[in-house]
Amino acid sequence: MGADVHEERLDERLSDEELELFTQYLHRFANYDVDVFLNLVVGNREHPVYVNFCRAPSPLWDVSDYIRPFADRQAPTSNADINDVG
Numbered sequence: 001m002g003a004d005v006h007e008e009r010l011d012e013r014l015s016d017e018e019l020e021l022f023t024q025y026l027h028r029f030a031n032y033d034v035d036v037f038l039n040l041v042v043g044n045r046e047h048p049v050y051v052n053f054c055r056a057p058s059p060l061w062d063v064s065d066y067i068r069p070f071a072d073r074q075a076p077t078s079n080a081d082i083n084d085v086g
Helices: 016-033
Strands: 037-042 049-054
Touching: none
Parallel strands: none
Antiparallel strands: 037 049
C-alpha cells in the first residue's frame, strides 16, 4: 500500500454492511474499470495479497473453481447502497 493510504481499522474484519458496500463497489469496478486485466497488490506490507482481475478465467483453473464473492456470509442486514449520499 502507498504511504498515503488511510490505514485505520485495517486489522479488523469488515462488518456485514461494509462487506455489502465493498461487493457493490467491486462489481461496479469490474464492470467499468477492468479492460482486459489488472494486477494489484493490497493488504499488509509484510503479508501482501496479490489480486488479478481479468476478463477470462485462468487456464490453470476450472471455471467451477471460481465463486461469487462472499456467498458464504449471511444475507445483508442493511439497506446500504453505494448511491447513498449521507
